[in-house]
Amino acid sequence: MLVGISTFAFFLCVAKTVVGSPNFIIFFADDVGYGDFQSFGHPTQEKGPIDVMGDEGMRFTSWYSGDSICTPSRASLLTGRLPIRIGVVGPNRVFWQWDQGGLPKSEITIAEALQQQGYATGMVGKWHLGINEKVANDGGHLPMHHGFEYVGTNYPYGQNWKCDPKKFSTAEMSEKCFKYKNSTFVQQPTDMINSTFEMVEDAKDFIMRNKNQPFFLYMPFLQAHCTLFCSPGFCGSSRRGIYGDNINEMSWAVGEVLDTVKRHSIQENTLAIFISDNGPQLEMCVDGGSSGFLKGGKGSTWEGGIRMPAFAWWPGTIPAGEVNHEVVSTVDIYATLLELAGGNADEDDVTRDSKSISGVLRNESPSPHEFLFHYCSDRLMAVRYGEYKISYVTQMRTTDFTDFCYEGVPDDDRITNLRCYDDTVVSHDPPLIFNTDEDPAEEHPLNPARHGLMLSHVNEAVRRHKATIVPTRSVLGLKNAALQPCCNYPACVCNYEHPYESQQKSEL
Known part of the structure; x- marks a missing residue:
């Protein structure tokens, strides 16, 4: 990807490999609320590896999302900017599958910034930051165009309430339910039963391939957005019902990835962070998550919509069993990872809202924020x-x-x-x-x-x-029906076992 040198002025421009640079893993849940884990007070949710991250690392009580809904929250994580600064605003608030817009390519994502520091970059899971740009199936907005050189099992639109074969026909499901490997269709409509296992296998593969160099793995989960699903080993595993099954399955996946890190003896050089994108969809009743004692949920700037369960794990660096009350934000991931990787963020750039919390992670310093600004689209709320x-x-x-x-x-x-x-x-x-x-x-x-x-x-x-807010053209709501993903036109139904050859699994 060719980018003008001036665009990279905020960090070291010459690519390099920094010996000893830590690895980074970002686990990003979907619609999981502040009260959805045992360690955050849920009385019937089983304890799992995500909770153990807090036992072995740090649990945050005042971690805030970049937005209260999916697409803008993800954009803020990857760019370190509030969504209003990059045009991820508008009445729709999220990208639809047929939108011609996507995460602006003018933005330097944390994956691109870390590539310049010599990092291998990988992504598996939910994207929801744009799909096609000019013609159907060009994949012009997919992760490989934003700094991710390894892209395993991914869901460009995520999963939707229509992805339920018990309630919807194949034709209805095909509209919004599809799975890719890199930029190639695997399934339309999606069968999600094995999706978590496939994501875990891809994550393990990426770690194995890059265990001897610094890497950045972004792993946004499908859980626990509707439609809820569970693999055979997790159905009925929770006293809490199907939603609890989803939490258990996602927690298992986190444990599998961290166990892989331990198996390769790189845990003391790996920072892993688990957060959610926004609060729970309370309207889904028992099939939705819990805000705990917080007011509101997904879509709102009440605490339940923007205050996230968060865990950080870095054996030997982050104190074990700590509970941190400092006010921090998902936008801070950008500056934090870049600083730890040896980059040089421009502290005078008022348009980048991210601040390094490396000192907070070590329990050595207070939050760098005096203020956090919470928006609904382009409207400042709180x-x-x-x-x-x-x-x-x-x-x-x-x-x-x-x-x-x-x-x-x-x-x-x-x-x-x-x-x-x-x-x-x-x-x-x-x-x-x-x-x-x-x-x-x-x-x-x-x-x-x-x-x-x-x-x-x-x-x-x-x-x-x-x-400091410069008016920016919205990239949301640019509907073009011709860009509807369709793997086998005009049927839009497929199930390919081996979609491409370039990223076949290696023996672990």
Whole structure:
């Protein structure tokens, strides 16, 4: 991939291999909530390898996502920027399978930045940052165009509630349910029964191939987005039901990958982080996740939509069994990994929101953030400042999902907080103020008259922040029906056992 030298000004431009540079693994769950793990307080969820990451490493209580919904959250992780800065905003809020837009190629992802530091880069799992660009099946927005040289089993659109063969026909499933290897179709519609196992095998293969050089593995899971599924070894494994089965299966996958790291004796040179992209889809009732005692879920900037379960693991470097209360964000992954890899981030770049938390991971320093800014699309909703959360705009959320909890077919309107500007969104003047240390459930707003100086300080920070936002054309909602993925036109149905030859498995 050829990129202008000036584009790379924020990090060392000459590719190099830094002996001793740590390996990085980012596990990224889908719609998993703050209360979905035993170590975060769920009373019936079984303990698994994800919880063990906290026993052997660090658990974070105030880790915030880059957005409250899927596509923009993923964009913020890979670019270190808030979605508003890169055009990942708009009424739809996510890429649809037929959109011609994608993660802007002008953005230097963390994978591309680490390649310049001599890292091998790999990805398996859910993408959801664009598919085709000019013609059907050109794969112009897929991961290999954003710095991932190894791409195993991947789901360009993720998985959707239509990917349920018990409720939908093959034709209905084919529209949104498909699996790739690199840029080549494997299945349409998707059979997800073995998907976690296949992702794990690809992740192991990537680690084995690159165990003697620094590597970056990005592993975004399908769990626990609807439709819920489970492999035979995990169906019925949880007291919590099918959702708990999903958590157990995902946790097993994390354990398998970390065990591979241990088997190759590279654990003391490997940083692994587990987080979720956004809060749970509460409208799915028992088939959705849990925000615990936090208010709200997916789509909202209430704490339940943006405050994530998070674990960091790096034996010998991260203190074992630590619970960290510092306020950090998914956008910080960019600067953190780049710094640890020996890169040189431009600290004067106000358009990159990422800050290194390497000192936080070692329990040696406080959060580098004075403020975190939380958006719904291009609308600033709230600001986190120390222990305070200042909400200028909130989304109304019903707490009664009786009408949703039935054995039937859902639809896209089941997420009640997709909108950022309609009559379900409420502005507050003066804003709502919560002490999220004392009141993480956001039940008891503070009296703004007693916090005038603090509000003035935050309002000035908002003014300065907004001055750094450059209007950018939205890359979402650019529908082109001709770009609908179709592996065997016009049938759009396929199941290829050996889709390509370039990445055949090697013996472990």
